[in-house]
Amino acid sequence: MAEKLRLLKRKEYQKTMRFLENAYGHSYNYFAYACPAVWGEDIWSPEDISIIIKDDKILSLVRLFPLNLIVGEKKIKTGGIGGVATDAESRGKGYMGKLLNYNIKRMKEESYCLSVLGGDRYRYGNFGWEYGGRQINLNISRRSLSKTGIKPATEVKRYQGEEDILKKIIEVHEKEPLRVERTKRGYQLLYQKIGTALYWAESKGNFAYIDLSGESQANQVIEWGGDERIISSIASYLLNRFGSSAMTFPVPVSKKFPKILFELSAGWSLTIVNSVKIINLKKTLKGFLPQIEERWGSNEKEEITFQIKESKEAVTLLLGKKASIEEGKGKNLVSLSEKDMAGLFFNFIPARCFSLGRPTLLLNKIFPLDFYIWPLDYI
Numbered sequence: 556m557a558e559k560l561r562l563l564k565r566k567e568y569q570k571t572m573r574f575l576e577n578a579y580g581h582s583y584n585y586f587a588y589a590c591p592a593v594w595g596e597d598i599w600s601p602e603d604i605s606i607i608i609k610d611d612k613i614l615s616l617v618r619l620f621p622l623n624l625i626v627g628e629k630k631i632k633t634g635g636i637g638g639v640a641t642d643a644e645s646r647g648k649g650y651m652g653k654l655l656n657y658n659i660k661r662m663k664e665e666s667y668c669l670s671v672l673g674g675d676r677y678r679y680g681n682f683g684w685e686y687g688g689r690q691i692n693l694n695i696s697r698r699s700l701s702k703t704g705i706k707p708a709t710e711v712k713r714y715q716g717e718e719d720i721l722k723k724i725i726e727v728h729e730k731e732p733l734r735v736e737r738t739k740r741g742y743q744l745l746y747q748k749i750g751t752a753l754y755w756a757e758s759k760g761n762f763a764y765i766d767l768s769g770e771s772q773a774n775q776v777i778e779w780g781g782d783e784r785i786i787s788s789i790a791s792y793l794l795n796r797f798g799s800s801a802m803t804f805p806v807p808v809s810k811k812f813p814k815i816l817f818e819l820s821a822g823w824s825l826t827i828v829n830s831v832k833i834i835n836l837k838k839t840l841k842g843f844l845p846q847i848e849e850r851w852g853s854n855e856k857e858e859i860t861f862q863i864k865e866s867k868e869a870v871t872l873l874l875g876k877k878a879s880i881e882e883g884k885g886k887n888l889v890s891l892s893e894k895d896m897a898g899l900f901f902n903f904i905p906a907r908c909f910s911l912g913r914p915t916l917l918l919n920k921i922f923p924l925d926f927y928i929w930p931l932d933y934i
Contacts, residue, residue, distance in 0.1 A: 558609045560653060563601035571604070574613045578640035592744035593620060593637075593934060604638070605657055607650045615641040615650035619658050620934050623736035624669070624842075624926045630736065631842035631926070634662045634834065636672040637934035655682050659834070668838040671829045673933065679830055683865075683893040687831035687901025688926060689808040692824045696801035697794045699821040700787065707795050708788035714746060714753040714764070721746070723762045724755070727780040733807045733927035745931050751777065756789050758782070765789050766931060773797040776804045777930040783815035807927035829928060831901050833893060836863060837870045839900070840880050843924045848878045850921045859914055862890040874917070887914040900924050 563571060572594075575586055586594040593599065607615040620635035636658065641650055659682065662670055672679060676686055714720055725742055728734065737745070746753050746766065755764040763781030767773055773793040779786055790802060804816060805828075817823070833839050840847070840861070854876045862869040862884070871885035872878065889911055891899060898904055899922055906918035 558607050558614065558650075560605065560607050560657060563604040563606055565601050567601065568596050568599065570613065571601075571616070574616065574642070575638060575640055578616075578642060588749040590934070591747060592741050595744065598740075598744070605654050607654065613642070614645040615654055617651070617654035617658055619661065622671075624928075625732075625734045625736055626843060626926050627732050627845050629842050629845060631668050631839070632666065634658070634667045634670040635934050636670060639672075639674065652682070655679075659683075659832075662834045666838065667834045668842055670832040670834055671928065673829060676830065680894050682832070683897065684830040684832040685894045685897040685902065686827040686829070687897055687923070688827060688829035688928065689903055689923065690826050690828045690927070691806040691808060692826060693804040693806055693813070693816055693820040694801050694822045695787075695790050695804060695816065695819055696821040697791070697799075699819055700791045700794070703819055705787045705791050705819065707792035708756045708758075708785065710758075711754050711756045711789050711792045714755055716743070716747070720755060724753075724764055724780070727762060727764065728778070731780065731807070731809075731927075732811055733809050733925060735928055735932045737932075748931075751931075753778075754789055754793060756785050756792075758785055761785055763789060765793065767793070767802075768930070771797065773799045774802050776802055779804060783813055787815065787819055805930055807929075808925045809927070825903065827902060828930075831897050833863070833897050833900065836861060836868045836896075837880055837882065840870060840872055844878050844880070846924055847872070847874075847921050848876075851875075851878065852920075857887070857917055858885045859887045859889060859917055860884045861896065862888060863893045863896055864890055865893055887917065889914050889918070901926075 572586060603619045605617055606613050616638055618638035620637055622633045622635050624631040624633045639651060672684060721742060750770060751766055751768055753764055753766040761782040763785035765776055765786060766778040768775045768777045794802060806813060851874050856875040858871055858873050860869060860871045869884050871881045873881060895909060899906060899909060901923050903923055906915045906922060
């Protein structure tokens with residue numbers, strides 16, 4: 556029987572789990588426990604999983620995860636790519652490329668704006684993905700906390716699934732201007748992931764929480780939110796309790812910058828944590844128009860035409876007090892490969908690196924654009 560590309564069937568859940576565990580070298584039922592919000596048997600979506608199969612054996616697999624990126628008041632339809640795997644004996648035959656191209660075509664047909672994934676830049680760069688999505692890493696140490704007089708919180712509690720505490724966590728998280736949209740069930744499952752532990756505290760009507768990754772240690776934060784003073788005292792408590800010297804807080808690059816945590820930090824770095832691909836140029840720019848208007852911050856009128864070389868897709872961004880998008884070409888043409896266009900939009904490489912001439916000055920005021928996927932949402 557010849558190889559066949561098709562979608563998974565619901566009855567093939569156990570077969571799929573065994574295939575993924577073998578391909579990644581993970582333990583039995585790893586995906587169900589590590590990623591219950593997307594790989595649990597009662598919640599997975601086989602209609603979003605494409606495979607190449609032969610003689611009833613899965614040879615290669617790619618999963619599309621439909622996401623909504625929240626960017627301010629906008630929802631940006633995004634396709635997460637994950638679960639990319641090929642059987643060890645079937646590698647080097649182009650199966651992954653066939654499945655990626657299938658999912659790219661599907662995302663275009665279903666009006667996605669962007670696609671995101673994590674993985675090797677050179678491998679996925681061949682299909683138009685480029686590093687994008689900035690994250691600041693703040694290092695908070697026991698020494699830096701003690702030097703600034705932050706004392707451990709006395710009433711830190713472990714989240715154990717309490718409904719009233721979950722409601723407070725959701726209220727805090729959904730004030731974040733950059734995040735991934737979640738359902739209530741999604742919140743519940745994410746905070747039950749194996750290898751994570753969420754701690755919270757309240758003081759004078761204010762609430763905060765820290766979610767940690769790792770077993771019996773306190774060095775990597777995967778999500779946090781709420782009152783910064785309380786967060787600082789929870790961090791001090793956890794560092795003392797687990798005997799750790801420091802912990803790293805992931806911070807999205809946004810207007811809501813944690814000034815107190817920054818002052819308390821012993822150091823920081825800026826990293827790119829995703830790879831991103833532009834599926835629809837016009838829809839992508841429309842989704843980020845409020846952010847673009849804020850960056851432009853002027854009544855001065857300008858226009859920039861963006862064209863993706865491979866597809867010839869071209870749209871013109873009209874700048875001024877209100878920004879808008881028109882199809883077709885206008886002034887200040889910026890023609891780049893889809894990979895470089897994604898880099899221009901979402902990486903922190905200066906626009907001048909693309910040798911674009913006059914548009915460079917305009918582009919430097921707008922880019923890079925910012926979205927954010929919290930580590931807890933990684934797929």
